Amino acid sequence: MDRRQRITIELAVQILRNAVETSGQAAVCTVPVRLALRVLLPHCPERWPLVMFWDSASQDNDIGRSQGVTAAFNGIVRQLGKSGAWRAPMP
Numbered sequence: 001m002d003r004r005q006r007i008t009i010e011l012a013v014q015i016l017r018n019a020v021e022t023s024g025q026a027a028v029c030t031v032p033v034r035l036a037l038r039v040l041l042p043h044c045p046e047r048w049p050l051v052m053f054w055d056s057a058s059q060d061n062d063i064g065r066s067q068g069v070t071a072a073f074n075g076i077v078r079q080l081g082k083s084g085a086w087r088a089p090m091p
Helices: 003-022 031-043 048-057 062-083
Strands: none
Touching (some): 003 031, 003 062, 048 062
16 A cells, blocks of 8 residues: 555544544534545445444434444444554554
């Protein structure tokens, strides 16, 4: 994978991480989130966490939205790790 693809994937993950952080206050079914999910689609062997993220992002219930988005984000990160497309930065 070339440098540009890695940067794009990192940006998409950052957009989703920011959405997870704000999902407790408001719906996060925004254009940037939609684009980030679309960018990550070819790099996730399984599609379910991407669909779950989008579905959860628009829920009315703050707690349900936050929990669903967080779980889906964790699934996306695992999928990206399995495919070798992304590794979490070391703290």
